[in-house]
Amino acid sequence: MAVKDSPTGWVNEHIQKYVETGGAEGHEWRPGVFTLLLTTKGRKSGEMRRTALIYQRAGDDYVVVASQGGKPQHPSWYLNLAADPVVDVQVEADKFQARARTAGPDERDRLWKLMNEVWPSYADYQKKTDREIPVVVLEPIKG
Template sequence: MSEQVLDSPQGWVADHIRRYVETDGAEGHEWQPGVFTLLLTTRGRRSGKLRRTALIYGRDGDAYLVVASQGGDPKHPAWYLNLHDEPLVEVQVGAERFTARARTATAEEKPRMWSTMAAIWPAYDEYQAKTDRDIPVVVLERA
């Protein structure tokens, strides 16, 4: 992308993204033992600017799964809200970069996908328990 990309305003996340990008994922793809992250770039729904964050991911066939948990906050994360206006996103997994279409898992898909993600990061169940918001699972499919 030739357009400037703004990284997460959270310092530790921005540091994680910087190392991930600089090393093509050699540092940061495996964030903790057995827990892998991807970089998701969305277009801001109000600013129109490209915004990048790092997210834990899982797989469902060829699709990548991410959870819009925001630690159980009562509001959806900004990156999730951005997907409603522009579902075409850029994804980096390790050194690989590709365009994907993002969608929220259907009610039928979600239980299976949630189980996949909670097996990777059990705190997702805690996050859901502490909020009234239905935390979405997002499916990223290559465009």
């Protein structure tokens, strides 16, 4: 099935470079800031949709933030994974399936701090919105 990439211009360009180079270009988005590609199944369309997200490792898991720059609504990719938590992930050239889940309160605090260390703007995004910005854990599916 064909994958639709983010319609946001600069994100789309980032994804294309990432895919074309197996992450050699795009994995390190800015100095010390690394990205992965997340593909979710559209909850309404059923289409596969891909976006690039800043991530951090937490043990064997990958952590991402559904910030959408502090907009009042959750990003589409987050709504998609809430409907179908099995997602495709690419980190550099490594591609795998993962099960996505929203971090619970205690875990969220720890992971929120972890993510803010690499991207301090998340704290500013949280101030712009009344919604609690979700922290998402991507657990690779073994086997």
